Amino acid sequence: MRSADALLEVRGLTRRFGGLLAVADLDFTVRPGEILGLIGPNGAGKSTTFNLIAGALRPDAGEIRAGGEPVAGLPPHEIARRGILRTFQHNRVFAGMSVVENVMVGAHTRFRAGLWSIVGARAGARAEEAAVRARAEELIGFVGLAEWREADVTTLSFGQGRLLEIARAMAGDPRLILLDEPAAGLAPAELDRLAALLRGIAARGIAVLLIEHDMRFLLPLAGRVVVLNFGVKIAEGSADEIRHHPAVIDAYLGDPAALVDAARAGESTHAAA
Ligand SMILES: Nc1ncnc2c1ncn2[C@@H]1O[C@H](COP(=O)(O)OP(=O)(O)OP(=O)(O)O)[C@@H](O)[C@H]1O
Ligand SMILES: [Mg+2]
Known part of the structure; x- marks a missing residue:
């Protein structure tokens, strides 16, 4: 794929923390509308990779291109403006605001003015605010939180908070959404809902x-x-290729539970096929 066609292209991405090489010469590409998994044991450099892409950290070396344009080292709101939005490994809500207001904030993360343009909306901005609110309400329905749209955000369950985070990222009108462990801590029924939601996002x-x-x-x-x-890409491929890849199995040897999970994932995939 030529770089101009790739939604996101990462080449030679490298980041150190003191003597620790957290991300080492990493290459990968994200294509429009795909779901690309980024896995690895604890401390492998996954969240650091997200922070580099989203502009929260500056790379020591390497290129990041969005739609062919270099974006490495740009601040987060500039990355967001180019359609790359993220959620965090831990939910971040704005307490004291309703669910819909929390999603509306997401529409403003693309602009430097951010939160304050909602809080202090002037008369001239009212029409725009109405459009932002309508869009936020559509997204709240899309993630399945319609009943809670006027609720104080602190009354949401943990799993609902996850859905809110995704709605907020969607409000920034992304071409690419970065999700850091969205399934962590969710109950089985919530996992099914999240999987369907992620498929729905890709389908858009x-x-x-x-x-x-x-x-x-x-x-x-x-x-x-x-x-x-350890910061290095050891494999890339389809889910089936990854499941049987010797280097991946080696990397997870210290974590037998993950291996069992991978094997079960194989069973459930085959059962579904
Ligand atoms: N701000 C930081 N300062 C120093 N070291 C850091 C910093 N952020 C991450 N690291 C280190 O970089 C390495 C990669 O961390 P990272 O958080 O990217 O891993 P991860 O793959 O997301 O792990 P996990 O699965 O536990 O979330 C780890 O050794 C971590 O301790
Ligand atoms: Mg992490």
């Missing part, structure tokens, strides 16, 4: 780059998977 033509430890959740969902270990 929005690419999803998904960090996930739960292989049973990830492998049936991801069209392709990139595997990191």
Whole structure:
């Protein structure tokens, strides 16, 4: 794929923390509308990779291109303006605001003015605010929180908070959404809802780059998977290729539960096929 066609292209991406090489010479590409899994043991460099792409960290070396345009080192709101939105490994809500207001904030993360343009909306901005609110309400319905749209955000359950985070990222009108362990801590029924939601996002033509430890959740969902270990890409391929890849099995040897998860994910994929 030529770089101009790739939604996101990462080449030679490298980041150190003191003497620790957290991300080492990493290459990968995200294509429009795909769900790409990013996996690896604890400390493999997954969240650091997200922080580099989203502009929260500056790379020590390497290129990041969005739609062919270099974006490495740009601040987060400039990355967001180019259609790359993210959620965090831990939910971040704006307490004291309703669910719909929390999603409206997401529409403003693309602009430097951010939150304050909602709080202090002037008369001239009212029409725009109405459009932003309508869009936020549509997204709240899309993630399944319609009943709670006027609720104070602190009354949501943990799983509902996850859905809110995704709605907020969607409000920034992404071409690519970065999700850091969205399935962590969710109950089985919530996992099913989240999987359906991620498929729905991809079906809207929005690419999803998904960090996930739960292989049973990830492998049936991801069209392709990139595997990191100690900052280095050790494998890339389809879910089936990854499941049977010797280097991936080696990397997870210290974590037998993850291997069992991967095997079960294989069973459930075959059962579904
Ligand atoms: N701000 C930081 N300062 C120093 N070291 C850091 C920092 N952020 C991450 N690291 C280190 O970089 C390495 C990669 O961390 P990262 O959070 O990217 O891993 P991860 O793959 O997301 O792990 P997990 O699955 O546990 O979330 C780890 O050794 C971590 O301790
Ligand atoms: Mg992480």
